[in-house]
Amino acid sequence: MDEMLDEKQDTATLTVKIAQQDPTTVTRAISDAIENVNVLVFDAQGHLIGSAYASSSPTSVSVPVRVSSGCTVCAIANTGSGTYFDGISTLKELKSVVTPAITLATALSSKSNEILYGEATNVTLSSGANTQAVILKRLYSKYTFTITPSSNIAITGYQLCNVPNECYIASGNTNNPTTGFGGLNYDAVATPVYAGTVITVPPYYIYENLAGTNNTLTTAEQRTSVNAPIGSSYLLITARGTGYNAGWTSSYRVYLGGVTNAASPVLDYTNFNINRNFNYQCNIAITGSGATDVRVSYSPTTSTRSNVYFGDATPGTYLYSDGTTGTTTAGKTVVGIVFSNQLSSAEYNAGYKHGYALALADASGIGLTWGPNADAGLTKVTTAADYYNDISSGYDGTFTKGYNKTNSSYPAWQAANNYNVDVSKFPNSGWYLLSMGQFWDICANLGKVDLTSMQTNTSKSLIIYEGSTATTNVNNAIIAAGGAALMINSNYWSSSEHSTTGYVGIFSFDSSRAGVGYIGKDYGYCYVRSVLTF
Template sequence: MCLCLFLASCAWEELPSAPQVSEDTTTVKLTFCINDGNQTRAITSANENTVSDITVLVFDNTNSLIGSKYVSSVAATSVSVPVTTRSATGCTIYAIANTGSSSYFAGVNTISKLNTMYTTLASADALESSGSTAGSTGALMIGKASANITTGGANQFAIPLYHQCSKFSFTITPASGVTITGYQLCNVPLSSYITDSHVPASASTVVGPPPAGTGSYGNFTAVSGLSQTTALSKTYYVYENLCGSNSNATSEALRNSSNAPTSASYLLVNAKGSNWTSTYRIYLGGVTNVATPLSDLTNFNVYRNLNYQCNITLGASGGNGDARVTYTATTASGRSNMYMGDAPIGNYLYSDGTNGTTFKSGQTVGIIFSSEVTQAQYDAGCRHGRALALKDAYSGSTCAWSNSYSSPYPNQTVHPYCQDFKTCFNDVSSGYDALSANSSYVGSSSNPAWYYCNNYSDGTTHSGSLVGRKWYLPSAGDWWDIMENLCTWTDPQKTTIKGMRTSPNGIGTYMISGLPSGVYYSTFDTKLTTASGTALNHGNYYWCASECDSSGAVLVYFNPSYVIVPCGCKNYGHYVRAVLAF
């Protein structure tokens, strides 16, 4: 249905760009219909169909401007709008609402110029908080009609108004025993053309980046720390994203990262069960751009003026839910307050934040050893995992944890002493947390192990998800994951190590012994040296960020026939290797 507003007798202002009108003039009375059907949506529920102002532009059949009018205030009653112009056939009339300015279209004298105009957002959520343009009370709406204007004719035309943006609503329903821990809408355009002149006729046509350029994409603020066990709903307002289609995405399950266009928009959902955590990726789009949208799974475009609704069911086993959900379900380590990323363990990490199975000269920075990230890492934007540096952080043979025998950890009240295997396994935070808790501590050469890790250079320029990421001294839990995930274990050995995760055994005892000499780490070392790195020094200890008491810190030792995790005096010299969260 349409809510029709007959616009008249408001505070009129002629646009500065309006041409001189000849004596052969006529008054065009326009009826603006704000479409209130299934397609049109507004910016918030409070201003669902608010029209605060209207600009009318009349173009002749040569696409030249022949009349214009700006209405600065629109009342919610029946009114009419007279626009002075000349008689002409094959005219195109544009009506554009909520620009907030009488001079917004100054200088526009052809349709071509109008079609090049676009709006830009400062952030992904600015549509909802600020509207499309400065001074606007709502979303930009655009209408277009073809007409013949005749002298003495009725010249009254209906022009439906449609929104420049779209609405994306989702409802997540967790199965029994499933907790929603967070979500984030990602990679939405921050700019959009005002008119729909750039919308392709075919979904397979890729329009390219938003009008403001390839960098004009943004993410909504991540929602984290949730403990939602019942259905959760949220609505976002977004600009069109004309990223194209992929004919391989013939089913809902195939709408995944392998088939999605590079610039496609997607929703991340984090959830967990009693013994797993998962990250689900749901791509937007999936329908045609017609009056009654139809399902088109190959289509990843997000069109203006459509209401995209997504119902997501999270299954009890971490991924057996709605088929539209693309997910990576990984059994969690059992640590609390951890998030699962999507980084494949054992892959090389590249300087642009991507990863792969092959070494790339000048681009490889480390080896991924975990797809888990801590709460602090997640809050800092890390969404993938953790990686080990290819080389030791100190160029000499050994260095101290601190030059002072009794130098304390920057904030020991947060991280308890690691005096048994269970505490060692659970401490994956102390190394990373020190970066923000006491940057002067990790940056001081009086604390060599911290200092050299903090200043470690992998020889590349970071981009993508590695921008701003710093190397740091690994915690005992970091080293545990390196040992468990990158070394090659037989099934009994793997079972033994996993059993130690909750062991009350004191550190300094063997974690695992009786190993075939050097076999368990040989593949790991080969992977390091293949990437122009250096193998771990298996005749020496490596420092951990974790303390075991006021004067000692945890060490790890990969002996050819056993693994031991003891405590060492902080001012003794040992090896250091850095890790990185991304």
């Protein structure tokens, strides 16, 4: 009977003119070109009454249909297949179809053309030829972030979290399909950021995320993990205090959505939805540690040293010839390995905001004396606790006392300052002879051992670590950076003056321990390794 009724119905032809939404709405790295189009036409009851597929970048598609009113014309671009919607017989079924799942939202940018969708409703199809325009829109939105820190705050990284890996192809749904959520890889900020500097996070392309609303919220401060609907997307930002603002690290959670109109944005604190085809611009200012803000995970950081300033470098990362830091040797020239982010006041006030880096090779082998057996005018360190606290002697002696590359009276200092690795392309102190406190940080941070119990020891000579772990880890880190290991069972000069009577601090890494002590300035059997401040 249905077939008999169908035969009596009048037939029509519908030409669907295809156009994409103005590409200037969302400037993208992903192409919006229309390579192929599926068209499905449904009557007022939602039954399929015509379909067609056209390839080769069509601008219009001809579809045989039945005469009907109240119809819905749906067009889907870039499925790449004329059979993609085989089996679909109702509008309800079409609206339940989801995109192919992706692992990360950034995978959108790996496709040449992403699926676009458009529909026209309440269309009347008369006998003969009919024409209907359909505007195709993206299933995803573009998110661009700027992050601006205030004075003495360094942004250290960011990550987009809880991103849906699929969405419904047709619009008009009120929630997400059953889907997984993923987080984009954490992006460490290689170049430190300070007040007046803006990080522009590269655009993310995110499938619509209809997470929902919480109608009890009235302020931005209430947009927290406790109040956000399950599956809400957010940007996680990590930062730390530096200089006079040092002593903390924090993670800031900024929930996305909150805008209910694309053309004239309306701020809505209750809304956590990311709508399709929006161009979101999210400007974030980090003005403090957030210690009392429930949106922030705050942790205090401290140092047992006095008059210490925290930089933003990460111990264990590599210092490159352009002044950036990172964790790979590929495509970069590594000039040192970061071993501490604690700076002396003189270095911080001189404009160095990051930390210390260790040279990858010795500046000299044995044979050089430290200098004359006279008082060099540096702060005297007579115990292990003093050794730990002295991170400034090398910088002060080289750049204020003049124990530098031109001063042959101080051979070890001269060799350290003359270390021939070019670091002229970024602000730094230049190479100098490391202090005992800097050696201590090399042992603890690169050696990955806990030396806390030794920091208050009053001995003049001391094994600060028993075992092979510190020595092995320090040298493995240096070798991985492309450098030459520190000499084992040998002494290294430090810049830390022990007394006015001709003694200075020395350190050594042995196969089964690490130690500190002192020796005469005219001793000629110590190696020289340089450091720099940046």
